[in-house]
Amino acid sequence: MPPLDFEGHKLDHVADLKSPQCRNCDIVREIAFCADLSQDEVKRLATVRCHAALPASYTIFREGDVVDHVYSISNGAVKLYKLLSDGRRQIIGFLFSGDIFGLGTHDGYCYTAETITPTHLCRFTHRKLDSLLEEIPRLERRMFSMAVKDLVAAQEQMLLLGRKTAKEKVATFLIQLSLRAEKAGMPTSSVALPMSRADIADYLGLTIETVSRTFTQLKRDNYIGLPASGHCVLNDWRALKDLAEGA
Amino acid sequence: MPPLDFEGHKLDHVADLKSPQCRNCDIVREIAFCADLSQDEVKRLATVRCHAALPASYTIFREGDVVDHVYSISNGAVKLYKLLSDGRRQIIGFLFSGDIFGLGTHDGYCYTAETITPTHLCRFTHRKLDSLLEEIPRLERRMFSMAVKDLVAAQEQMLLLGRKTAKEKVATFLIQLSLRAEKAGMPTSSVALPMSRADIADYLGLTIETVSRTFTQLKRDNYIGLPASGHCVLNDWRALKDLAEGA
DNA sequence: CGCTCAATTGACGCGCATCAAGAGTAGTGG
DNA sequence: CCACTACTCTTGATGCGCGTCAATTGAGCG
Incomplete structure (x- = not known):
């Protein structure tokens, strides 16, 4: 799979904000990010998002890449994985409609993200999302509780892998x-x-x-x-x- | 080890707020919770904490217990683990001075916490901490970034356990x-x-x-x-x- | 010194990996 | 429509890394 230019918006699969699937994106984001946000807050969030449709087996970002965006899956399926130098791979999680991913540290993303099926994504820049977090404290709460949910799942998976x-x-x-x-x-x-x-x-x-x-x-x-x-x-x-x- | 009554403050190892190790606790909490909080905010935080000294191999809480407190280690060492019904055990993490633990869901704590060595802890009720989070937004940021740090570590451990x-x-x-x-x-x-x-x-x-x-x-x-x-x-x-x- | 329990070391077995072959399954082009 | 190709998935034979069982050594402590 040649690396299409998704980040630069030149990918021919990228859909614009007026495309049909974006209405779907709104619906799904109700589940994910904004379950307890007001209409106005949801609209404010919509101003900073960007939408894209990606083919199967498409690498969204790689482990170590600069952390610049947070992603929300409108529909489709994504896998997150880490690699060892000799190619051994551990898949960290499978994500589906409504799931968020793209957290990372100053060292970059700590996993690679790749589509499994053709997938529609919403994307937010960390910079714009950060300023939104100031405006909407509940959004920060929500991000926090989602990180905790991921943490609980990761710990459960440690039990699975180890024992x-x-x-x-x-x-x-x-x-x-x-x-x-x-x-x-x-x-x-x-x-x-x-x-x-x-x-x-x-x-x-x-x-x-x-x-x-x-x-x-x-x-x-x-x-x-x-x-x-x-x-x-x-x-x-x-x-x-x-x-x-x-x- | 007979279960001492730590939660009810009847444990004879429990130290009060005037004990010598509490000064140490203040120092350590600078590292953990409050690295970027003001003096006033640190003092406000101090009003809701409770301090205890525990012996080695002491169970602080069990998987499934009602989530009521967050803990910060002043000094000592703690292990967090999950069990399968037949006794197989997976240790989720080893924690030391400055580390925080006690996150959980509405289903209760998702792991058991037990001291390894004699350990000094600071404890905060979730209820009081929640009201503090309203007062001090930066504290919420800090909790969030600590959850992300734990998540990154858990994902790295998944690679270890699986591959x-x-x-x-x-x-x-x-x-x-x-x-x-x-x-x-x-x-x-x-x-x-x-x-x-x-x-x-x-x-x-x-x-x-x-x-x-x-x-x-x-x-x-x-x-x-x-x-x-x-x-x-x-x-x-x-x-x-x-x-x-x-x- | 002797008790207790943790840690080490050895012998052996098993669960899962590895290697290899065959059976679908999907895409492609004549 | 069918053949051809390239996969993925399944199934079998064999091997090895780590688990299991057992005995010994070592360390802490009264």
């Missing part, structure tokens, strides 16, 4: 996706798997082969069904949850 | 302690190891035996020296760092 078996890891992953689907108002008994086996493996600290074998095993034991690639049916949610928690 | 070998894990751990010592103004070539091998193992997603063997191996290869229990000398910082990063 769970392959079977428990995959079960936990499916439960996570199911809970996520529930929050988005989707059915919990069937989850979409837009990411590849390689992505799942790098998220769970396993290899592609082990992930594949574990899926097969869970299917054989009737925990799940795999009707089509990219989809998974959870036959017994409770049993899968117990498996995920090592019971 | 590093035992040798790389132990090397990374020693480098972490060394960098921490540097920030505290201590020499980087020698680090204190107040925690047990079991704690180190549960932090790195290994067993006691593997940690022990890896220390022995690093010593044999002259990366480190182990002059006395609880101490480790880093003979070649750069080489250890390269090892930690998988080079």
